[in-house]
Amino acid sequence: MRVALFITCLADQFYAEAGVATVRLLRALGVEVDFPQEQTCCGQPAFNAGHWKEARSLARRTLGIFQDAEYVVLPSGSCASMVKNHYPELLPGDGEALGLSEKVYELSQFLVRVLGVSQLGKGLSGKRIAYHHGCHALRELGVREEPLLLLENAGAEILPWEAAEECCGFGGLFSVKLPEVSLAMADRKLSTLPEAEVLTSTDAGCLLHLSGRMGKGGRNMRVVPLATLLWEAYAG
């Protein structure tokens, strides 16, 4: 089985090691990984802000790059949803957009639903983890159980978190268009964060926002993308 990795721009720039972890993990599970070099951004920031013209041309570009892939896997829920759910809206009647839509998976979703893997290893034994459900992964892709299952089966303890399914306030351009509201949302979310060793999520944007805000408040916690932890689950 061959998978094309869509790293997405934020992870490429800010969580590069999550990309490395994704490649290692998929290879360890017997999957061949391609990384099409021409890839950049899925166009979500432009799309969400209403700039459809720019979003369209980025979507067409991405379609061209991934159209022949067997599967496209992203370590990001919101970009996966952009390709899966919003490309067909952005490019109505485009058969390629629909075709790609069916082949796109967020990493944990791919592991559980396509590979049928639910047990990676025991590498997270005893780790106390707080899991933030990225909104698009949760509500647009329906990824709720997969990450938790993989983490728990690797021995991690997922700490109860009242606001685990609440939006963190990132929202792409929202975070800079309405910075005060965005920060208030992060603060509310963080005020209920349990004392965990690690905070994780499928989405780089949420993690940047939350870890930045946490740092401003003088709090320190390891914050890493889910992909990194899944590799640790496997490799120990």
Place this chain on the structure above:
Amino acid sequence: MQAKAKLYPKEAARLLREKPGVREAVTGATLHFEEGRKKAYGEMDAEALRERAKRVKDHLLTHLDQYLELAEKRLREKGVQVHWAEGPEEAHRTLREIVARHGVKRAVKAKSMLTEELGVNPLLESLGVEVFETDLGEYLIQLLGEPPSHIVGPAIHLSLPEIQRLFHGRFGTPLDASPEALAAVARKVLREAFLTAELGISGANFLVAETGTLALMENEGNIRLSTSLPKVHVAFVGIEKLLPRLADLALFLPLTARAATGQRLSTYVSLIQGPAKEGEEGPEEVHVVLVDHGRTTLLHDLEAWEVLRCLRCGACLNACPVYRQTGGHPYGYVYSGPIGAVLDPGLLGLEEAYPLPYASTLCGACYEACPVKIPIPKLLLTWRKRAVERGLAPTWERGAIQAFAKVMESPTLYRLFSKALRGLPLPQDLLPLLRAWTEGRGPLKPSPKPFHLLWQELKE
């Protein structure tokens, strides 16, 4: 109500800075309602019922002219006087005539968002009529001279100490009076008003076309009094509030209550069938004013019409993490929160309401909560797209997005940008964005090497 939607970003920021208590009060109350909704939805096949409700509303909206005719016919058969109002002017004219004909000096009013939309209170006051809001929350904000902060809980932004201070100033109650004691004071004032008012005003949750029945939901019992004690009752009804059949109430009353407050049914439901007949008690005259005020235009807007399914239950406000930070006031119009962000542009025009579609992270919690499955995130995206097409986006944003798209369209530029992030100067257009980001979150810390370089090392 005068719309101040344009001020949303400023007002939201100001409120967060100056009145942190609002955030606390609103967060607490909405979380409570939201928990109630989730539990109440959990007791039934919510998905199936929401889908059914959506279909009924879609059927109604796609046959609206027929149902409006039927409703008018049935209402008249029951002795109700029916009026049509294109907008506030016509609604006001109708009300002015009624006030003049009956020499109205006092009116009691049930909570209604449509009457806020139409500016009914200022009109009545200008006519020398004393108006009493009879919903307790609505009464509080009337005393304060504020607009509602929430569709269902108008005074959701107030804390108990604020209410205690308000009543202390007005009625001389002690500063530590219990909520029960405060309610008792309000009740005394309102009772007197009920018994002396010549006019009762209400909205309507539903108007059943088949039978001409007005349905009103509440928990306090005051609507019942407002609509039955005064000799004249006027109900303002948005044309989208119709339901085809009486049987539909069996679906919509419980679904609305569950969505709004997590109740299986509201404490009181009034089904109004026209004025009192011989030997009955009740109003001598019942008037229904069917109000358009932009709704027909919205109905013909193929990308935005779904918003008209709205039942005004407020569930989307309770679920919305953006609304929770500020309550409804910064939105600057009657309808706030997620529903306001997609309804206000339709009612006020996008130019007036421009920033509101951006008052969301597109997290989707509103859609999950909505009993009639209004795809709010999709509608937000539609209004944003239009805003950009109409040139409403600020210059810095357009510049930044264009620069961003340029970079992302070319792997070469992207790689340059990647280097720039790690030391070189960044393009001017992106700087204001970066500043806005780092102020609240500290500097951006890119990985030492981007993944696309690490990939070279990973290749087999």
